[in-house]
Amino acid sequence: MRLFERKDIEKVIRLDTDLIKKMETAFTSLVEKETTMPPIMRVDVPDHNGEVDIKSAYIKGEDSFAVKLSSGFFNNPALGLPSANGLMILINSLTGEPLAVLADEGRLTDLRTAAAGAVAAQYGSRENSRIAGILGTGSQARLQLQALTLVRPIEQVFVYGRKREKALEYKQEMEQELGLQLTVCDSVQQVVGQSDLIVTTTPSKEPFIYGDWMRPGLHITAMGSDAEHKQELDASVMEKADVIVCDVKAQSVRLGELRSSLKEQDRAIELGEVTSGRQLFRQSDKEITICDLTGTGVQDTAIARHVYHRLLAWEGVTDERREV
Amino acid sequence: MRLFERKDIEKVIRLDTDLIKKMETAFTSLVEKETTMPPIMRVDVPDHNGEVDIKSAYIKGEDSFAVKLSSGFFNNPALGLPSANGLMILINSLTGEPLAVLADEGRLTDLRTAAAGAVAAQYGSRENSRIAGILGTGSQARLQLQALTLVRPIEQVFVYGRKREKALEYKQEMEQELGLQLTVCDSVQQVVGQSDLIVTTTPSKEPFIYGDWMRPGLHITAMGSDAEHKQELDASVMEKADVIVCDVKAQSVRLGELRSSLKEQDRAIELGEVTSGRQLFRQSDKEITICDLTGTGVQDTAIARHVYHRLLAWEGVTDERREV
Numbered sequence: 001m002r003l004f005e006r007k008d009i010e011k012v013i014r015l016d017t018d019l020i021k022k023m024e025t026a027f028t029s030l031v032e033k034e035t036t037m038p039p040i041m042r043v044d045v046p047d048h049n050g051e052v053d054i055k056s057a058y059i060k061g062e063d064s065f066a067v068k069l070s071s072g073f074f075n076n077p078a079l080g081l082p083s084a085n086g087l088m089i090l091i092n093s094l095t096g097e098p099l100a101v102l103a104d105e106g107r108l109t110d111l112r113t114a115a116a117g118a119v120a121a122q123y124g125s126r127e128n129s130r131i132a133g134i135l136g137t138g139s140q141a142r143l144q145l146q147a148l149t150l151v152r153p154i155e156q157v158f159v160y161g162r163k164r165e166k167a168l169e170y171k172q173e174m175e176q177e178l179g180l181q182l183t184v185c186d187s188v189q190q191v192v193g194q195s196d197l198i199v200t201t202t203p204s205k206e207p208f209i210y211g212d213w214m215r216p217g218l219h220i221t222a223m224g225s226d227a228e229h230k231q232e233l234d235a236s237v238m239e240k241a242d243v244i245v246c247d248v249k250a251q252s253v254r255l256g257e258l259r260s261s262l263k264e265q266d267r268a269i270e271l272g273e274v275t276s277g278r279q280l281f282r283q284s285d286k287e288i289t290i291c292d293l294t295g296t297g298v299q300d301t302a303i304a305r306h307v308y309h310r311l312l313a314w315e316g317v318t319d320e321r322r323e324v
Numbered sequence: 325m326r327l328f329e330r331k332d333i334e335k336v337i338r339l340d341t342d343l344i345k346k347m348e349t350a351f352t353s354l355v356e357k358e359t360t361m362p363p364i365m366r367v368d369v370p371d372h373n374g375e376v377d378i379k380s381a382y383i384k385g386e387d388s389f390a391v392k393l394s395s396g397f398f399n400n401p402a403l404g405l406p407s408a409n410g411l412m413i414l415i416n417s418l419t420g421e422p423l424a425v426l427a428d429e430g431r432l433t434d435l436r437t438a439a440a441g442a443v444a445a446q447y448g449s450r451e452n453s454r455i456a457g458i459l460g461t462g463s464q465a466r467l468q469l470q471a472l473t474l475v476r477p478i479e480q481v482f483v484y485g486r487k488r489e490k491a492l493e494y495k496q497e498m499e500q501e502l503g504l505q506l507t508v509c510d511s512v513q514q515v516v517g518q519s520d521l522i523v524t525t526t527p528s529k530e531p532f533i534y535g536d537w538m539r540p541g542l543h544i545t546a547m548g549s550d551a552e553h554k555q556e557l558d559a560s561v562m563e564k565a566d567v568i569v570c571d572v573k574a575q576s577v578r579l580g581e582l583r584s585s586l587k588e589q590d591r592a593i594e595l596g597e598v599t600s601g602r603q604l605f606r607q608s609d610k611e612i613t614i615c616d617l618t619g620t621g622v623q624d625t626a627i628a629r630h631v632y633h634r635l636l637a638w639e640g641v642t643d644e645r646r647e648v
Contacts, residue, residue, distance in 0.1 A: 001327075005325075036367055036368045036369065036370070038366060038367055041362050041365040041378060043360055043362055043380045043382055043389070044360045044382070045360065045389075045420075046360070048417055048418050048419075050417075050418075052380070052391065052415060052420060054378055054391065056367045056378075057367075060371055065367070065369075067376065067378065069391055069413060069415075073418070073419050073420035075418075079419065081419055081421075085419070085420045085422065086422075087325070087413070087425075089411070089413075091376060091393075093372060094372050094374075094397070094399075095397050095400055096374050096397035096400070096409045098393070098409065098410075098411050098427065101327065103325050103422065
């Protein structure tokens with residue numbers, strides 16, 4: 001069995017259209033192929049304000065699949081450590097042998113989550129969306145914005161975070177990195193009122209976007225809520241939406257935005273139904289659309305396989321050079 | 325994060341009274357301490373006759389805990405590979421950081437399962453049990469017998485396996501290794517009729533021990549059934565038992581022998597209640613006792629921590645030698 005460290009993994013993977021394509025295929029496989037995707041396992045470590053989530057998915061016919069551990073330990077920042085950590089284990093589907101441990105420290109989860117945001121925007125937002133609104137100022141706020149620029153002609157960004165200094169840091173970094181014009185707003189409502197598409201990236205326990213603020217043509221990707229106690233969108237937002245898409249409906253009902261909007265669950269469709277062409281997401285420029293992402297094992301399996309193959313190829317190249 | 329391979333792990337751990345003690349403490353912690361032990365997660369790989377089980381447990385106050393993957397891929401023997409494989413990941417309880425991957429290939433699961441068998445025998449079987457009966461001839465049949473010899477004055481062994489040549493191999497190996505006298509029987513009933521304590525170690529889907537065969541004083545540890553489709557003891561055996569103990573009742577009801585004997589579940593007690601002294605297991609030489617083991621995350625956490633500390637200590641010793 002091989003062990004790959006984060007520094008090696010980062011050499012072979014980045015947020016690009018190739019990765020977005022992989023995520024699209026992963027969602028499609030959920031509806032087109034026989035897939036084993038057990039419910040998320042959670043190990044709580046209450047006395048240290050921590051939890052480890054375990055996800056996995058096997059897609060019939062693929063020669064490997066991943067089991068992913070991702071941890072959130074929320075006392076870490078006070079210790080000078082990131083809250084998130086994790087690793088993926090890639091397993092041979094024919095024999096059960098572990099092929100590799102990808103000790104990515106949560107990096108692959110960050111990337112596959114951002115890439116899913118791009119897929120959501122690609123099908124849910126208006127094609128000519130030029131103004132992005134970002135709620136939150138953490139690492140997903142950064143990656144989700146970068147992901148949007150890969151699928152939509154983003155020119156301008158409105159951002160809000162509870163800590164203004166973090167929002168200002170975010171503005172500076174993103175302007176430099178992506179060459180966009182960013183504006184730090186004083187309220188969530190200011191962001192929502194000026195944006196074509198919005199991504200919510202917070203660990204909020206209370207909704208902070210309301211139905212009254214909705215305008216025709218708006219798209220929201222809500223990726224923050226992934227646990228029973230989290231929520232970003234008020235039920236009135238879900239009511240106003242013309243189309244609601246989730247990555248996995250059962251998970252959204254348990255851990256995502258549908259949990260507080262159970263009466264919308266019958267009309268909600270899954271992202272895989274959209275990427276496979278079985279259902280349409282946005283059908284006109286007037287519609288209000290929402291995509292709720294809770295994170296799925298098929299995404300983990302897809303990115304772990306992708307990275308593993310690239311790592312092997314990269315080693316092959318390195319070996320050839322050595323031989324010369 | 326560290327990666328330890330099986331060959332290194334095997335240098336620092338074996339089935340001994342120290343390990344049995346660790347398992348006893350692990351079971352006790354289930355009733356005496358605050359413990360997080362989520363239900364087992366299973367990833368099925370039906371087209372290759374395989375499955376991966378994921379177990380974990382965090383015991384409040386301990387500075388690390390394990391997440392264990394164990395796989396059973398039942399086409400492997402035809403490929404010349406063992407069915408079982410797996411690894412453990414030890415996680416820092418304070419920060420969520422992965423400390424080590426123990427790439428034990430399932431060896432630690434084998435050892436902790438056998439050590440639990442010793443704990444079961446220690447509390448359930450008569451102290452002067454000299455005759456062991458073993459059903460099955462695989463690796464647990466070997467380890468469980470070895471475990472029994474560490475807690476009971478075993479002199480003689482009766483064994484039955486469906487394939488007689490495997491039973492003969494088993495006899496030869498065990499006689500050599502443990503210096504005991506073994507007899508290969510022609511039927512399960514012959515084994516049961518002559519033994520003081522019995523361990524069932526098979527993946528059987530049908531019960532093969534019946535209530536009519538029970539005699540006063542007999543103890544049975546049933547460790548084979550750990551899935552919805554497995555069963556070793558007929559319901560009539562459970563009825564005849566004076567005391568029924570399980571490692572975890574909820575798991576035995578779902579995956580173990582209580583699944584087919586639901587009406588016995590109210591009187592069944594847990595092994596941790598016994599090891600902690602809160603409940604008695606065997607109270608007289610006349611009683612018929614049963615212990616059903618399905619395998620628990622606290623055992624995995626206990627053995628992973630134990631091995632990790634020994635590996636670090638062993639490296640320390642090696643380093644000192646290097647320095648000399």
